[in-house]
Amino acid sequence: MLLDNETPAATTCSETVCARDRGESEARFTIGQVIGRTASRFPNQPAIVSSAFEPLTYSGLERQLNAFRRRLRLAGFDCNARIGVLMPNGPEAALAIVAVACCTTAVPLDPRLSQPEIEQRLDMLNLSALVVLQGSAPEARQAAARRTLAIIEAAPVGKGQLGLEIAVQVSASPAIDAEPEPHSPALHPADVGHDRAAQAYSVQS
Numbered sequence: 001m002l003l004d005n006e007t008p009a010a011t012t013c014s015e016t017v018c019a020r021d022r023g024e025s026e027a028r029f030t031i032g033q034v035i036g037r038t039a040s041r042f043p044n045q046p047a048i049v050s051s052a053f054e055p056l057t058y059s060g061l062e063r064q065l066n067a068f069r070r071r072l073r074l075a076g077f078d079c080n081a082r083i084g085v086l087m088p089n090g091p092e093a094a095l096a097i098v099a100v101a102c103c104t105t106a107v108p109l110d111p112r113l114s115q116p117e118i119e120q121r122l123d124m125l126n127l128s129a130l131v132v133l134q135g136s137a138p139e140a141r142q143a144a145a146r147r148t149l150a151i152i153e154a155a156p157v158g159k160g161q162l163g164l165e166i167a168v169q170v171s172a173s174p175a176i177d178a179e180p181e182p183h184s185p186a187l188h189p190a191d192v193g194h195d196r197a198a199q200a201y202s203v204q205s
Helices: 015-026 031-041 058-074 091-101 115-125 138-146 193-199
Strands: 046-050 053-057 082-086 105-108 129-133 150-156 164-167
Touching (some): 031 058, 031 091, 046 091, 053 091, 058 091, 058 164, 091 129, 091 150, 091 164, 129 138, 138 150
Parallel strands (some): 082 105, 082 129, 129 150
Antiparallel strands (some): 046 053, 150 164
């Protein structure tokens, strides 16, 4: 991701000091804030590229993240919620994971899990909800239903565009739209299956 470069090129400093200063600067922002800052500076730069879709620009990514956030807050999920993402590996899964991580704690789950493994993960992880692709993951849906775990359906926007629309049940008590703390966990590494997703898309920095 791109951040404001607060050190002019002409400034002489050691690489170690410059790296430390950049790290301290980045640590003050959440993932969503970093993406927002980048979108304000480079709105038309590609953020996610894939052979299956038109490139998603930073401005488009920011719109997607804001839409996800609004829907999750309306459904009652605040910044402390833990939301699982169980989707086939690829750019849509990457988008969903980033979108969830920008406003809650995202818990990516390996789409290759067997039914007993899904049951085990749901018992272990104390999730608030589970994001699945529209019309997919029947075993995960059944396991979630047995635990009264909310299912969030993500529907592709289609037409060659990378984007997701989520369907949620609006809560009688919507969550306060508080920003996650910069040092709070954005991702919970429940599984390593989404390592394969990194091979299907590229986040430009």
